Amino acid sequence: MVRSFARRMQGLPAPATIEMARRARALRAEGKQVISLALGEPDFPTPAAVVEAAHQAALAGQTKYPPVDGTPALKAAVARKFSRENGLDYAPDEIMVSNGGKQVIFNAFMATLNDGDEVVVPAPYWVSYPLIARMFGGVPVYAPCREEDGFRLKAEALAAAMTPRTRWVVLNFPNNPTGAVCEQADLHAVAEVLRQYPDVWILSDEIYEHLVFDGVQSASIAAVAPDLKDRTITLNGVSKAYAMTGWRVGFAGGPKDLIAAMRGVQGNATSGICTIAQAAAAAALDGPADLVRTMAETYSRRRKMVVEALRAVPGLTCAMPEGAFYAYPGVAGCLGRTTAGGTRLETDHDFAVALLEEAHVATVPGSAFGLSPYLRLSCATRDEDLKEACTRIARFVDDLH
Ligand SMILES: Cc1ncc(COP(=O)(O)O)c(C=O)c1O
Incomplete structure (x- = not known):
């Protein structure tokens, strides 16, 4: 053989x-x-009320195949979260639930990338963006963020990485691995660059949004620049904020056509994610912020x-x-x-x-x-x-x- x-x-x-x-x-x-x-895994246990919600869901028979893009209950909780915490309104067909934030990225890149398409990633970056891009023929291009700038993304560094072949720009703030944040003023400058490339999708990975310190405020690009919302995937999940890495629940808000394409990918891969984990995630999102x-x-x-x-x-x-x-x-x-x-x-x-x-x-x-x-x-x-x-x-x- x-x-x-x-x-x-x-x-x-x-x-x-x-x-x-x-x-x-x-x-x-x-x-x-x-x-x-x-x-990168919280050492806290998942909150007891969240575990209890999973228990109750299992006992109540929530054990059948769910819709590919998420249970109506979790999608409603995700919509409330985006509205309450990010000032973003998404309709049910603009929301999708996946096996962790990682599968959101996998779905989005598989649904859109062709060989040679460039994916701009500010560096340092979470290891998976370039690796997933490369699986689908994408070519990672890096926009360096320097220690002298507190590892924040400068609009000039982003502009220098953009080419006519750019298909995606990834934003990840607070950042893994540096913890750098993009505050509103930085995001306005980044948005100005992105406006010059109207055919480029934007992935805003906000999975660490609740973990910000010393009064720094993290912001969502789709809220700061609403004109970019119809080409932005806002990615989030429960892994980091709620100490739920093993439950594998991530979610995204984005334009209807891209969400539908991502649903198509996931429907042929894993289908909808574990119903019990979805019930737990809904309880986490609707639970107390303290x-x-x-x-x-x-x-x-x-x-x-x-x-x-x-x-x-x-x-x-x-x-x-x-x-x-x-x-x-x-x-x-x-x-x-x-x-x-x-x-x-x-x-x-x-x-x-x-x-x-x-x-x-x-x-x-x-x-x-x-x-x-x-x-x-x-x-x-x-x-x-x-x-x-x-x-x-x-x-x-x-x-x-
Ligand atoms: C920046 C970033 N985004 C997304 C994820 C994905 O997390 P999960 O697939 O557990 O939701 C991680 C996990 O390490 C991460 O660091």
Whole structure:
């Protein structure tokens, strides 16, 4: 047998986040005390009232195939959420529910991309945008966001990335991995660039919107620039805000024709998502906002603790994140040096691998997110582990020669 695989999968790496988690697991299996700051997953349990809503839905017989684009009850809760929190009104046929935010992106790109179409992604970026784009023949083009600008997207950087072949622009604020936010004034400037490209779709990934700190306000482009709403997919979900990563519920608001095309993709892939998870997500969206606020306050406190600890380490720099639950320290000051275990550090990847192998702290190198030399650390981790991880990082850097 000729064991051939589709061309679209060639050269497609596994996301580095998953690769670092795999290495961490292997070390743990050897009995090492590994602290993992590699995955972007809240350490809180899903709120009890949300779990109870799922229980009741299952007992009430909500166990049959649902409509492909979501149960009427969840779509109504999503419409209320968009209206209440984002100032966006979407009709039922402008809303779609998927298996996590990730499937929203998969559906949207599969429904629209042809070979050679360019997808503009501000860098650093969440690893999946370029990987999913490439699965469908898309070509990622990056708009760099620099540490000097607080990793915020500048309109000039976006304009420089746009070409006649641009099909999509991805906006992700608060950003994974930097936590950078796009406030109203920044979004007006971004919208001005997008107006010059009327045939370009916009993906606004707002999955970390509730996790913003120090009075910074995150905004939705479709609300700030209503003239762009009919070509914008506003993506959100319950994974991050409600500690529901395993329930796999994401959703989108967008123009009717694009939502219909995405429904077509999903109908041929997974169909509608688990009915019980949909009942839970509706309860989360309609539930009290103070739960989300409490979790956000915890992330904010931990972020300060981590940033202060890292800033005290000679050789590391660390911007204070404005949102999400990551820290993105720079390791430029450590490159060219050698670890206690004898590894010469040339790149952030070398740093992350040596830190894991010698100090047993799992992080993800900035190269995975398109901006080096940095590391991404998840602060969605217990305080004791974060403190111990910072102590180990400081010792690891101190031992460099
Ligand atoms: C920026 C961003 N968008 C979307 C997602 C997708 O989340 P989910 O598929 O769990 O809804 C993630 C998860 O890490 C993310 O970081």
